[in-house]
Amino acid sequence: MSPYQVRQELKVVSSPGIDGFITAMSVNVVDPNGAAVPIRRLMLHHIVFAAVGKPNPTCGTTFTGFDSRPYPYKVDAQPFYGAGEERNVLVLPQGYGYRIGKNDVWAVVWMLMNHRNVSDHALIRWTVTYEPASANLTPVTPYWLDVRNCHADPIYSVPGGGRKNSTYKQTYTYTMPESGRIVAGGGHVHGGAKDLVVSEPDCNNRTVYTSRPAWGEPSHPFYHVRPILHEPGPISMSGFLSQQGYPISQGQRIRLTANYDNQRPHTRVMGISAFYLAPQTVPKGCPAKPTDALSIQPAEVKGIPFRTKTPKFIVPLTGLDANGHAHTISRPPGKTVAVKNGATVSAVDYYFSKPNVSIAPGSTLYWNFGPTTLHNVTLANGPRGFASPNLNDGRTFKFHFKKPGTYRLFCGLHPVQMTETVTVRKKKHR
Template sequence: MRPALLAVVAVLLYAAPASAAEQLLTLYSPAIQSLPYVHRSEFVTLKPDGRQAPAQPGSILGFQEMALVDSKRPDAKPLPVDKMMIHHFLYYANGRVDRGPGGCLGDGFIGGRGEEHPSGRFDAMWPPEQRARYGIRNATPDGRAPEWSLMTMVMNHYKKPKRFFVRTKVWYTTEPREQVYPLTVGNCAHIGNGMAYDVPGDGGTFVDRSTWTVPFNGRILGGGSHHHGGALRQTLRSVTCGRQLFDAKAYYGAPDHPYNTIRPILHEPGPIANGTFRSAAGIPVSAGEVLEREAVHSNEELHVAAMGFWVLPFVRDDSVTPCAPLPDDVHEVTVPERYDTAAPFVFDRLVPQLLAPRGAWKAFDGKPIPVGDQWFRPQRLTAKVGERITWEFRGSEPHSVTVANGPRGFSSNYLGITRGRYSFTPTVAGTYKLTCLIHPTTMSQTVRVR
């Protein structure tokens, strides 16, 4: 072939549009910086440039990986969980079409990772046969690829500041797919606290319960339980049809699992897996059907910033009839090969107060207690049962008032706040060892309640 003809062929090849078949895209967030021993919460924008988010409008067929790496080399291994522990990633496609009912995390939500996914891999949750038929529409009303946003909460256990990227591997296509609506079903009253709530630790079990009404006829292709804070199990049942859809057990790591050996302990050791289910046929639900969710926690010890909600891939099916028979192919896909089977599990370990408070004991005088950047004042406080104690935030950085351990659990917003007040009235005497969840190694306060 002559050189001129070779050049023409090369131009045509490179100018040809990308295949509309399934692709596995590897995307990276902008660089994120974290100080040592902090809970780093970060909101980042992912541009639709093919490097941070898909450049072409199409459909998200599934997420293969969500991981932390410290370089963009193709062979970069994810950072070890005993150095960079991930509490959660939440992905949103802003302004996309056909978002559907959404749920507690909003109708822009497209996927996420919790601490119950220590490997960061999701192959079993998005099998090829599902990807060939269904997808999450990723396009704006004017036909462009939408901008994505990512919320991360990461705990840095390195002894130095760390620079990292979030690497996302996503199956994608520009071919048509049946629309999947990612639903987050939980108690939406908790959304102001990032879906977190406190388990007080006053004995027995603690149940967080909510209901959700199905907006249109369809099928649930599976369910992923996000559940931690003394988590035992989370269920989803149809009140209308009187039947259970999912029963998700919480799996805890063996004593030598990194979640149990990590030091310093910046966060209560959570499950290494929660029940995750799939069904190719899909569980039929009909418009107006009421589903009830129950997140069951151990209440023998306090658990602050606990959570319990479901992520459900939902597809429309107008042919579904009320209380239609359940499919026989519902199965669990994320049971770990090795986990702790003995009670009490490691969630009954007390979380330490990592900085010992100093200074003289001061009696609470009814005035707001100031919280500033890297300090509580005073560090030692005495109070009485029934006294309403108020903390006032005055810093430029976000902080929280959180019980590390004590007779009862309570916490202000676990993502932290920079302004405003938080109050708690203790009804049980004892020593409350407090910390800031965001800065657990540099901020502490102890309150003795008599």
């Protein structure tokens, strides 16, 4: 990886090549000798494994790529395991497994961040625990719930500006195509999250499970990596396990609610939860919950100190000095230019054409993205949170600036090369 590079790729990889069942799975970033690579070098922001040729029940045939364009062809790829900074681990209760075949083809989507000004090299290593087909385990089907479902980059932004302890909610509701019992579940969020709740709207919206973030202590490496390329995420997420399984019937709805702090802005966040269903006949209506359900917080199990309250963290703007080293800046070089409502900024390789602009409150600013390389515009810090999709080929994005103040912006794909400030002037009172 190049210095300070943010890189995302889709790759076809090998599967275990056996007929059997996966019972556990984990992932890490390692050097050629197999030693874990610290996040001060490379951070695995997220990774998703999918079985090619198997249907994704929550997506159907539509999917939007990393370039924010719908795929022009049918996509059959079933996501069955994912992890982020929190390094989620897949563990199924005893007696259950995710069925795999010896001819299965897997695909992975991953994003890595290089936190140093030198080129680096590492490997992504995944560890799979499996049983042969003769083990005769009960098969499970993975269901992938996402408040921005069926996107390679399923991000959204929390605007902030709410009262203390206010919450910004996003939901995704799905109608189950089959009956069964949910035996495991977990979640993925970004900085600023409160929790993820999976519930049953048709049963008084009772909670199936809640996935809660564990935040590192102030001394945790997540808060001391330099340069800071995004708001730090949790060090672990709690997971749900039940050998009895949570019953849900075909035709019943299941809902994911992603809860984020709304006092402050949080950009390019996610709200994802995957659960594993053992298909079988269950009683109609709203039968009793399992009595053996467990909520497991990995940080607690490992004895790692953590915070439960969403920490306050301000993402700074980062630029490059004359020697190519990243450092915190208040604004990019160049004078501030006053522009009118409806003005356009070009986002090209690798700069914003107007790095410092000033506008009147209530103005709309446009960004026009260059012909080839993907870029985006994302708030680092400022009065209100927003972020564009990844765009190129002359596509545009706009934002209506209502709240006065300084908006420090960057490209999330090229965070130290492309920075900008937008100053929204205070409204003049006559």
